[in-house]
Amino acid sequence: MHCKGADDVKFTASAPQRVIVGQPFQLVFSVNENGKDLRLPDVKGFEIIAGPYTSTSSSTQIINGDIRTSKEVRYTYTLLPEKEGDYQIQSATIVVKKEKYYSNVLNIKVLPEDKASQSQQGGNASQSGQIRQSQSITSENLFIRPIISRTKIREQEAVVLTYRLYARVDVTNIQSPKFPDFKGFLVQEIDLPQDRTMQPDNYEGVNYYTYDLRKVLLFPQETGKITIEPMSCDVIVRVRSAQQRPRSFFDDFFDTYQEVSKTVTTSKVSLTVEPLPQPKPTDFSGVVGKLSLSTKVSTTEVEANQPITITLKLQGSGNLKMLKNPTLQFPQDFEAYEPKATNNFNTTDAGLSGSKTIEYLVIPRHDGDFVIPAATISYFDIASDSYKTLSTEPISIRVNKGTQSVSNAPIVSNFTGQEKVEVLATDIRYINTSEPNIKPAGRMIVGTMFFWLFYIISLVITIGLIIIFRKQARDNANVALMRNKKANKVARRRLKVAEREYKAGNKDTFYDEILKALWGYLSDKLSIPVSELNKDNISLRLSQRGVDDVVIQEFVKLLNDCEFERYAPIGNKESAMRHTFEFTEKLISTLEAMIKR
Secondary structure, three states: OEEOOOOOOOEEEEOOOEEEOOOOEEEEEEEOOOOEEEEOOOOOOEEEEEEEEEEEEEEEEEEOOEEEEEEEEEEEEEEEEOOOEEEEEOOOEEEEOOEEEEOOOEEEEEEOOOHHHHHHHOOOHHHHOOOOOOOOOOOOOEEEEEEEOOOEEEOOOOEEEEEEEEEOOEEEEEEEEEOOOOOOEEEEEOOOOOOOOOEEEEEOOEEEEEEEEEEEEEEEOOOEEEEEOOOEEEEEEEEEOOOOOOOOOOHHHHOOEEEEEEEEEOOOEEEEEEOOOOOOOOOEEEEEEEEEEEEEEOOOEEEOOOOEEEEEEEEEEEOHHHOOOOOOOOOOOEEEOOOEEEEEEEEEOOEEEEEEEEEEEEEEOOOEEEEEOOOEEEEEEOOOOEEEEEEOOOEEEEEEOOOOOHHHOOOOOOOOOOOOOOOOOOOOOOOOOOOOOOOOOOOOOOOOHHHHHHHHHHHHHHHHHHHHHHHHHHHHHOHHHHHHHHHHHHHHHHHHHHHHHHHHOOHHHHHHHHHHHHHHHHHHHHOOOHHHOOHHHHHHHHHHOOOOHHHHHHHHHHHHHHHHHHHOOOOOHHHHHHHHHHHHHHHHHHHHHHOOO
16 A cells, blocks of 8 residues: 555555456445545446445454554445456545545456357346356366466476366365375475465356466476376365255245265376586586676775675576575685575565575685685576576785784684684693592482382373273274264354354355354264255154254254245344354254264
């Protein structure tokens, strides 16, 4: 955010990074103070179809007696993308306390509508822009693409590999990803946002929801054709349960859903790696990319026995971890320490970039005029497809006769490789002539009553721990028993999530979490696979476990109410969610007490 005025005023803009032609989205401006005279920039490529809608929220916190109040005012516009392409929404302005503030700039990519939808809908933007989710799971509506930036590269040249999930089904979770070991490559992970969500993307004329599973930077260490093995993972998809009777219009309100696991596997990835040209320079560092070199000397005139620091900074992009320290040839009268290197590398989609700083510490021991010859380092430049050599300038040093002796010279402890200092006249220790302090030996503990008591108690504790651990191992091996024991705890965790959604006013998410808690509890408690759960089945199993018919009927009614209220408009949304949450807690507690283990 860029603003003019007090630092505590924040004015920000937010919108999806990717949208689809004909699909409306929200552009939101938020400020933490009351503002006026909000002015929008030119939103070329978009039509403003609604807004601004203004909403205000505030909160108060008391921390150690300190009262903190925060406020947020949101201005929401609804925009309709008109044409595909990359667009930039410039800063909006607002006036707060007579000061003008500027929001951040937004970059938005507009994706084309589905080709299939265009032909079916006759180009109707309001319909064709939507990503239509399918109930059937096929390789066309659920797959993973291994996206590689280049398939023909040089040895040690960086290539980006992204594993991206494409879906037109309702994906709820991704489990057990198995990635290849990338044999023949050095691997550098590219960090992905922790809070990332599925984003729309257009692939071969069809819009999907996508999710990046992993992104890596690969540096090939071999030449020739290299094949990267497939990766796979289990994708959990939420689908509508099959109906055993003819459907009617009202069935949409009472549908039940189940989660199905689908194993998705990618194809292999092949790329051709060409060797670097021969012959290679003798000072070739192994870096393939782009480099620059700069030199800095702390001083060029110094007294004898005073330190000098020479700093070399290598900056650029490529496989920078292959960088070696340039070799500086120092005069014999210079005492040189092991150089200290500091790396500052950043991994992005563009590759590895940053700098390496090397500090050389030397101490001239005698006066005179000295020259440190130029140092060189070579790398392979991708842009010109040739080797390039970087060189420092020769460094002239004037050393004056010093006033300090060698023993009084300063010692720099940050550098290693040389002995710090010889301590003279203190390396001989005199014979100790004082009376020794000798104490009589104590009585041995072996064989005493305390020894045997300690031995017996330790043995009893060890046997007890072995028995306990064996029982735990048997219990853990019984998966059904462990799920039965943890069913109530898992359901309580899901109810906590539902409570947060209820307090936030998210109706759809709230009822989703309630249904997950109910179905998940019965699946774990009754040892029924999720795929076999239905209302008739659970009614029979609950009855067999000794649950009253009244409680069973209440449970089935709660499932029906949740499925209905999720999709039907509710007059008093907050009251209905509170009643559902409290009743669910009470019902799970009743079932926990009645189900016989």
